[in-house]
Amino acid sequence: MARNGFNDWQHALALAALLWLGLAAPPVPAQTQTQAFADALTAEDTGTGRFPVDSAQRVVTLPDEWSRTRPQEDTPLWYRLHFDAAGVVSQPALLGLYIDRACANVEIQLNGQPLHAAGRMTDPISLACQRPLLVPLPAALLHERANTIDLRLAGYALQRVASRQRAGSLAAPLIGPYDQLHTRHARDTLLAVALPLAAATLLLLTGLVVLVMARLRPRDTHLRYFGALAIGWALITARLWWHDLPLPNYDSELLLASLLPLIALAAVQFLLHYAGWRSRPIEVALYAQCVAMPVSLLLAGPLRIHMIASTWYVLLVLQVLAAMAFYLWSTQRARRRDFWAIALLLGVAAAAVVLELAAQQRLLASPWQRLPQVLMPLAFMAMGLHLVQQYGRALLTAEESRQALESRVREASAEMEKNYAQMAELRVEQVTQQERKRIAADLHDDLGAKLLTIVHTSESERISTLAREALEEMRLSVRGLTGKPVKLIDALGDWRAEVVGRLSQTGVEGEWHAPSDELPQTLSARAYVQTTRILREAVNNIIKHSGASRCSIRCRIDSGDFQLAIQDNGKGIPLELDGRLDRGHGMASMKHRAKQLHGQCLVESGPGYGTVIRLTIPLERHTTTG
C-alpha cells in the first residue's frame, strides 16, 4: 500500500528537465525507509478542533483533489493517517512528516497533540499551496505501534478559484527520517518557491528597466508593452508566495484573474508593435477584453469563477499564440537578422503557455506543472536581454552616426571656410588687379600727359630732364603695379639693349657679359623694375659723373642668387668727410632698393680707381611671386 515516492518516472523526467535548465538540485538517493501514505480516512470538520471520530468517515486515495472527491464543498476536511513506528522509536533518529503540497492551508496533530498550525484557516485562508511543509515528529509523542496523524485541511472548491493550483488538494504525505526529508524539503522549496520568486523578482526588474528604456525612446512602443508584460507576469507569479492577501478569496481571485487580459494585451501588442504593425481595432478589442473579463466574472458570481476564467484563459492563450504566429510570419518575410533567436524564444514561451493551460485542465502530471513557472520568466528575461541589447546597439549606432555627422559637419564647414577664403582671396586679387589697372591708366593719362607737356615745353633743360626721368620712373612703377613675372633671360635682353644703347650713344665703350642660353628663372615685376632702376642709376652715374671711357657689366647666377657687377674705369666716387661714399650719387637709393628685394648692393670705389657696384638678389623669392 505504501509506495516509494522516488520511483515516479514522471517526477524524474521533470527533474531532468529542470536539471537541463541548469537548475540542478542535489540528487537524493532512494531511501526505502521513507514512505508515502497512499490513502487516508477523512471526515468533515465539526469545529471541535479534533478529528470528528463520531461523524461520517470515508477512505480517500492520496493525493486527494477536492474537485474530484468532494466538488462544491469547501468546508475544512480532516484526514487521519495511521502508521507503525516499530523499529523507529528505538532508533535515536528523528522522524519527519513531509507534505509536498497542501492547498490551501493545513494543521497537523500527532496522536492528538498539535504539531503544526500557521496562518488563517478561514476565509481568506492563507494560501500555502506552493510551500512544501516539513514537520518533525518528536519521539516523545510517538507510540511504539499505532500512531495517528490528523491533518485539518482548509481550502476552496475548484469553482471558487480561477486557477486549479489554488483549489483544495492534498499531496500524499511522506514519513521518514527527518534528515532525508529535510534534504528533499529544501530542494522542493528551492524549486517551488525560491526559484519562481527569484525569477519573478528578476522579471520585475527587467520590466522596470525596459519601461525606463521605453520612456527614453517613446518611438519604440513595443518596449512599453514588453515592460508591462514582464511586470504583469511578475505580479501573477508573486501570488505563489504571497500567502495572505487582506481580501476575501473572491476579491483576490477576481483581481488576479483581471490581471490576465492585461497581460494578454501587453503580449499581443508587444508582438504586433515589435513586428512593426499597428491596428487600432485590435487595440480597442484588447482593452475592451480587459473590462469584459472582470465584468463577466462579477456577473457569474463566486461559484462560477473557475469555469468562466478557464474559458477566458483558453481565449487569451489563443490570442497570444496567434500574435506569435503573426510576428513570426511577418518577420520571416522581412528577413530580420534576429528571426531565429526570437523564434526560439517564442517557441519556449508558447510551450510554457500551453503547458500552463494543460495544467489547468489537469492534462499534466503534477511535477510538470512547475516547468512553466520557470520557463516563462526565463523566456521573458531572454527577450528582455535581447531588447536591452538592441537598445544598446541602437544607442551605439546613434552615437556613431552622430560622430560621423559631426565630423562631416566639421569637414564641410572647413571646406566652406576654405572656399570662402579662396573666394575672398580671388576677389581681393581681382579688385586689386582692377584697381591697379585703373591707377596705371590714370597715371598714363593724367600724370603722363602733364609730365610730357613739361618735358617738351619747359625752357629749362634741367626741368625737361627731370620730367623725363619722372616719366620713366612712373612707367616703371606702373609696370611694377600691373606687371606679370618677367623671364630672367628676357629681362637680361631688355637691360642689355638699354645699357648698351645708352653707353654707345654717349661714347662709352660698353662690355656686356651675361648668360644667353634659356634660363628657367623668372623675376617678379617688382624685382625687374627695381633692378632696372638700380642698373639705370648706375649707368647714369657712369655717364654723368665718372668720366669713364670703359664700362663692363657682368651678370651671373650663382647658387640661387642673381649677381650683377658694374665696373667702370672712371674717377671713382669722392669720399665724404666721414670716410663714406658720396650719397649724392644715388648710392643710398640703390642700396635701399636692393634691401627691399632682400638682396644687397655693395659699392667699391676710390678716387682714381674706378667704381664697382655689386648687386646680389636672391632669385627664389622672385621666381614665383607676382
Place this chain on the structure above:
Amino acid sequence: MKTILLLEDLPEIRAWLKTLVMEVFPDGQISEAARVHDALELVSAIKFDLALCDLGLPDGSGVAVVERLRETQSECQSVVVTIHDDDEHLFPALQAGAFGYILKEQPRQLITEQLQRMSQGEPPLSPSIARRVIAYFAAQSKPQQPDLMPHVSLTERESEVLLRVAKGFTLPEIGVQLGLSRHTIADYVKQIYRKLNVSSRAEAALEAQRLGLFRR
C-alpha cells in the same frame, strides 16, 4: 612735298611735334587732328605720305587710323607716337600696320633722328617687341586651318635677327655679328614689320570669315 598727318590730342605736344616734323621735313604739308574721328575724315580726303598717330585719344585708339591708312593708303608710313613703351600697347599698332614707334618723352634730337631713320626705312625694334613677334609667328606656324590661311612665315635670317634683338643686341651689333650691312639689317626689320601686318590682316580676315562677316 610730303603730306603728313599729325594725330595728337594734347595741344602743346601737338604743337611741339609739329615744329619737330617741320624741322625734319621742311617742305611737308601737315594736317592736324585731335580725335580719331577727325583723323579718319582727313584720311578719306587727303592722301598722306606719313602719319604720326598717338594711341590713347579721347574718342578711341589711334590704331583705328593706322588700320584705315593701311587699308586705303598702303603707301603711307604710319608711325605710332606714344608714351606707352610696353609691347601690350605697341604690338596691336604694329600688327595694324604701323611702321615703327616713337616714345614721346625722348629728347627732341633723338626723336628727330628716329624719324629720319624711319623715313629712310629703318624702323626701331625693342627686345620686348621682338619677343612678341617671335611668339606671334611661332603660334602662326601651326594654324588650325592651314588651307584657308595664306601662310606667312619668317625666313631664317629674319628669325635670327629677331632672336638677337630679343637678347638685347642693337641692330648695328647684329649687323657685325651676321656680317651684314646696317641697311640689310634694316631691310630685315622692315620685312618683319610687313609680314607681321600681312599675317595679322590675313588672320583678321579669316576670323571675320569664320564669324560670317565680310569687310569689303
